[in-house]
Amino acid sequence: MTELGRLEDLPQDYRDDLTRQNLVPLWPSLRSVLPPKTPARRTQPAFWSYQALRPLLMRAGELAPMEKAERRVLVLANPGHGLEKMQASAAMYLGMQLLLPGEWAPSHRHTPNAVRLVVEGEGAYTTVNGEKCPMARGDLILTPTGLWHEHGHDGDAPVVWLDVLDLPLVYYTETSYAIEGQRQSVVPGRGDEGYRRGGVVPAPAFERAARAYPVVRYPWADTRAALLALAADRPELQAVQVGYVNPETGADAQNILGFYALMLRPGQTLRLPVRSPAVVFHQIEGATGVSVGESAFALNEADTCCAPGYTEVVLRNAAADAPSFLFLADESPLHRKLGVYENRG
Numbered sequence: 001m002t003e004l005g006r007l008e009d010l011p012q013d014y015r016d017d018l019t020r021q022n023l024v025p026l027w028p029s030l031r032s033v034l035p036p037k038t039p040a041r042r043t044q045p046a047f048w049s050y051q052a053l054r055p056l057l058m059r060a061g062e063l064a065p066m067e068k069a070e071r072r073v074l075v076l077a078n079p080g081h082g083l084e085k086m087q088a089s090a091a092m093y094l095g096m097q098l099l100l101p102g103e104w105a106p107s108h109r110h111t112p113n114a115v116r117l118v119v120e121g122e123g124a125y126t127t128v129n130g131e132k133c134p135m136a137r138g139d140l141i142l143t144p145t146g147l148w149h150e151h152g153h154d155g156d157a158p159v160v161w162l163d164v165l166d167l168p169l170v171y172y173t174e175t176s177y178a179i180e181g182q183r184q185s186v187v188p189g190r191g192d193e194g195y196r197r198g199g200v201v202p203a204p205a206f207e208r209a210a211r212a213y214p215v216v217r218y219p220w221a222d223t224r225a226a227l228l229a230l231a232a233d234r235p236e237l238q239a240v241q242v243g244y245v246n247p248e249t250g251a252d253a254q255n256i257l258g259f260y261a262l263m264l265r266p267g268q269t270l271r272l273p274v275r276s277p278a279v280v281f282h283q284i285e286g287a288t289g290v291s292v293g294e295s296a297f298a299l300n301e302a303d304t305c306c307a308p309g310y311t312e313v314v315l316r317n318a319a320a321d322a323p324s325f326l327f328l329a330d331e332s333p334l335h336r337k338l339g340v341y342e343n344r345g
């Protein structure tokens with residue numbers, strides 16, 4: 001590849017004239033915006049220990065009352081993007097949110113899509129467009145773009161969950177905003193009941209649901225059972241993985257980020273295909289050694305790490321006698337829609 005002219009090679013008076021007219025020469029920057037073969041990535045392999053962050057989150061419970069916080073969150077920020085950018089990757093935001101007994105996080109709706117993966121505690125709930133979703137460890141609750149959501153807590157111990165949003169992308173496209181609302185009335189009918197069994201969907205009076213998001217709660221007990229059934233049914237299968245989908249369409253559960261649950265068999269080592277999207281890994285049960293390019297992380301329960309795109313990832317179940325269960329979030333729906341999705345094998 002030929003080397004192109006540098007900015008410093010241009011006469012200063014010419015550069016000043018360009019600047020005055022808001023003009024920039026392309027050729028000194030062409031190679032950096034179009035690097036050869038593999039994109040430049042700010043996203044670094046990064047790891048967040050739950051045991052290490054938990055005391056700081058509990059301290060936030062004392063330092064930041066709900067009236068002053070609205071959402072009491074410590075953001076899991078990737079240093080490669082600069083901590084102040086609050087990004088885990090180009091398109092993903094991650095945060096650990098704390099709700100204490102009796103607290104309420106007021107209703108709002110916004111353009112970014114969010115999901116929560118419950119990490120600790122019982123008795124909290126999120127109400128999504130009137131549907132009251134109980135939170136239990138490992139449950140996935142969607143709050144897709146535009147849907148009202150608020151969090152409450154009737155239990156007696158702290159509840160913590162992992163928020164995953166496409167906020168960095170939505171903010172970058174200058175489309176991120178929120179609307180505050182009133183406390184929601186709970187309406188009857190829960191998607192996770194009506195769509196309890198895969199393969200059948202509600203068809204009252206022969207009509208299928210027209211809602212864009214028929215299911216907003218995916219209980220971990222069901223996802224775990226699906227993984228164990230898949231593993232038993234397909235002993236030869238390497239990647240025992242399920243994807244969270246919209247059961248009416250079979251498409252990804254949300255528009256921009258993709259969500260999956262993966263089971264590693266006892267002692268299993270699994271090399272993932274090298275693909276364009278960045279991936280987040282969160283340990284639901286068990287323990288996993290994760291190597292991301294040249295970095296290596298030991299994920300214990302409730303730990304989280306992330307891998308940039310175009311990077312080799314190898315997962316190793318740290319236990320020889322128990323499965324490891326991971327929650328994954330990635331940017332593949334976005335990449336597919338943009339036409340830039342790649343699986344390099």
Ligand code: 1HN
Nearest residue numbers: 071073095114149163165167
């Ligand atoms: C949000 O609405 C929630 O509703 C959590 O719990 C984290 C981070 C950025 C923007 C909106 C929530 C958020 C958020």
